[in-house]
Amino acid sequence: MIALSFDNARVLRPEGWDDQPLSMAGGRICADPQVRRVDLAGYDLLPGIVDAHGDGFERHMAPRRGALRERDAGMVAVAAELAANGITTAALAQFWSWEGGMRGPDFAAEVFAAVAAVAPTVPVDLRLQLRLETHFLDGFAAAEAAVARWGIGHVVFNDHLPHDRLAAGRTPPRLTGQALKSGRSPEAHLALMQGLHARAAEVPAALDALCARLAARGVTMGSHDDGSADTRALWRARGARVSEFPETREAALAARQAGDAVVLGAPNVVRGASHAGNVSALDLVAEGLCDALASDYHYPAPARAAWRCVELGILTEAQAWALVSEGPARLLGLTDRGRLEPGLRADLIVRDSTTRRIEATFAGGQLAFMSGAVAARFLS
Template sequence: MTSLELTLTGAQILLPSGLERADLGLADGCVVSSVTGRRIDLAGYLVLPGIVDLHGDGFERHMAPRRGAMKEMAEGVVAAEAELAANGITTAVMAQFWSWEGGLRSPEFAAGVFRAIQQVRGNVVTDLIPQLRFETHMLDDYAALPDLLEEWQVPYLVFNDHLPHDRLAEGRKPPRLAGQALKAGRSPEAHLEMLMALHANGDRVPAALDALCLELQGRGVIMASHDDHSAADCAAWQARGLRISEFPETAEAAEARRAAGGHVILGSPNVVRGGSHKGNASAVELIAMGYCDALASDYHYPSPRRAALMLARSGVLDLPAAWALVSSGPATILGLTDRGELAPGKRADLVILDAQNHRVAATFAGGRVSYMSGDAATRFLS
């Protein structure tokens, strides 16, 4: 695939040394140290490293815009990729559930999503990385999981446990039972019976996880825990070889993960909103305490850009440190050493923002245009 040969001039560019007015050369899909190709005047714009989104499930509405409308899943991935690009995301981890919740989070739907990503990823510009979010109490699915991940080319797995254990332990119906059952295509009675059976697996889960994590680690799968609540949670996952914690619910958990040499991913919507919608720890406070390595879109693709800029504007971090949470930080967590900063030899992954309103004007991934609009497009095309 052919990439552009250009030199961007006149813009404020976020380089490893900081924000500078400088020329930026692009050739063969990479940043180059010399001036090359056609010069594009980008006065009035900011050029920043492309956003690496470590966890996003905002594509669900593209895959199934209405109940039952799930026939063209590959087209849904293409539509989602366009939204990712329009929000400055150049590498996107697409987080798909494998859950007892059924519907869009069922194992069957997950298989369709991953096959659709395989089908289109060679024909889109954004680098799409599939992630499986696996519910820990689904013991019957453990044996097949490693081979399925290999078949679907899924390099990243996150362990979740969203069972309402407190209610189930008390023998009470969980909230929203009827709605969940409807989405899963079950009667409320059958859904509750299934939840109770999964809850009863609890004593067998730790040993099963030990064996599964060992197997996946041997296959090179990246693994993370989700919604850690305590230092004990982090220690248990650490013992299984996991080094990444997605969206820890408390400062205790975030501190424990960092103290053990691991990585903490927080949700950008938490930053933009000013707090967790579930009443968990404030992402801004955890960032100020130094307990964050990366911000992810979670369910809202505009949020990584907005969160990083809000952190810089409010003085919690300076712009280079804030933007690192959505670029070099997540790239490091994934082991993607070829991206995350605008340095010679790195991939030409970048987002161009209007300097006044900070809206995305253009996005390049691997030196190819994935999104371009307005006055910026006129400058490139004229």
């Protein structure tokens, strides 16, 4: 572990900015020790980003379909990209779905194995989130076994079946492309979806039982793309107290009123609108209906989204940064990070005060990333 004291930087504490020195030793933030001092005048120190949901790792694990199977090397690259964007804790959101391909159980098992192999060797805290398709009934037992085997502490439920089309006997959109990704013919892929849709009556009871078992394990559970207050209430009754990317204000408000955590997409904030036409994350943030901003599919987005909220006058810098640090740490049950306070993990980023470019990242007191002019401060 690195022992250092950082002087003359602006430090973002829970109550706001101050200019008091910040020290770390033994992997923790600590009271000022007698250690080497680094002058960081012109730089900001902020808590490391906690990413509650991101699948940007996929392009490193499978850059071209079927071309590479160097999963461990890909995960090392993921850790490096996370650190370069100030992310010190990352929940890697991996599907367990009937959709197959990169969303199927076989690929998921490779991702889980790569994280298990690489996580102990990199500073960034790599964690797993399993995204389970609600109608993949035949995959529930194996998914539950994977949660136990790999120590997965976060399960989120999705439903990507086009029920309206299937109920009307119509061909779902983009069928051919999705079938190719799954390795199936369009006819076989359609037949699979029709079969899953036909068993819809079995799903509620199966989910009730599965959620009860996961809750007994202490697994954090959430639902994805809640569209209404009623949907959120159903998941809450099962113990799924995280609402990821609610599609409507109604769903987000229902979550907040019931004390559930709300995760929104940082790319949505950066864009100023949902790419899928759902409720604007910026509007929900402005209403106070957000606990965490997640990278979703783009690791640079959380840091940029936090600043965007400040640029627009929606939040103070302390409030905005809490949505990418303290807020997501809390909903993941990680009480040892997310703030720059003595005794907590030394997860912090060094940002140029003028350009707002992240030039160094420390995770658990270890150097995870450094680039640019700040290196001279550490090397001199």
